[in-house]
Amino acid sequence: MIRPEKMTVKTQEAIATAQEKALAMSAGAIEPEHLLLALLDQEGGFVPVLLGKIGAPLPQLRESLEASLRRLPKVTGGAQVTLSPVLNRALEQAQKEADAMRDAFVSTEHLLLALAGSKEAVSGKILNQNGVTRDGILSALKALRGGEAVTDQDPEQKYQALAKYCRDLTDLARQGKLDPV
Template identity: 40%
Template sequence: MIMDIQFTTKAQDALGAAVRIAAANGNPQVEPLHLLDSLLQQGEGIATALLEAVGADVRTLTAQVRQALSALPSAQGSSVASPNLNQASFKVINTAQELAKERGDEYVSTEHLLIALSKDGGPGVSDRLAEAGATPAALLDALQKVRGSARVTTQDPEASFQALEKYGVDLTARAREGKIDPVIGRDEEVR
């Protein structure tokens, strides 16, 4: 059951945000689409990094998800005040838990949820992610590059996975972007 699953802080935030998004839209149930929207709203998280690593346009994907959310049936009253997870959302969470176990992780994290959405998100979610290039296989490859062999053993692992990007400067990327001045007067040293 969902109560037995250990989630990272970011994964808990994503699930909570999905419930709030469903309630704000007047949706009686939390769909996988709500969960995808909440992951996209996290911005600098691992889920966004994975999507960018597979070449997905996060802005376009976010716009498509928001448009699909507005098309979901809505209601008013007490039935939508606290929406519950539907079967498809439970399936996504169970798939995420299986992915975490396969990787030897102790906690279900946002990357597990994203990969589970691409696998079992159902029509409108898995299809949309696949169109953006975020297939389960592509996301798993990107996860391996972003995370390496690191395991999720704490409730806040996202901070350590991209420590180099957070605390370092990628000089090669800055040079590509033209943000580094050319070396002048150092011909001997450059050769």
């Protein structure tokens, strides 16, 4: 398991939300599908933006994940859920992804890369069936992050800062959305 101090705030939130989802569904363990669903639902998260850039059908992804989770066996009386072995391996892979990208912290995009690259996780199969591949994520990441490294626990605020706070007048002119001066 990754140490919490090596995770971004959004990664910590996603894992906590995945745990809440697993408890609410009476699951015996937190599965990769719980984590991916938490990433998709994350308020202000980077994963939906990243998947949008790839062109992934988010409603279809969510539906497939929920259907997969409904098929999991239910556990009664369990107040504590732990990480499944498959999710544990995915988190270890996310740490390796962060190291390979020379990032100081494990961010949500590293989790997505690990899940998409997992051969044993159902979430990896669901992502691949919906056109989300590891290579696709990496190319979208390159475009969205712009070579920016994860150097603190809140990197999502820095990604695409110009797109968030400015208007691309050249692009608007190309689209014919500017009034002539």
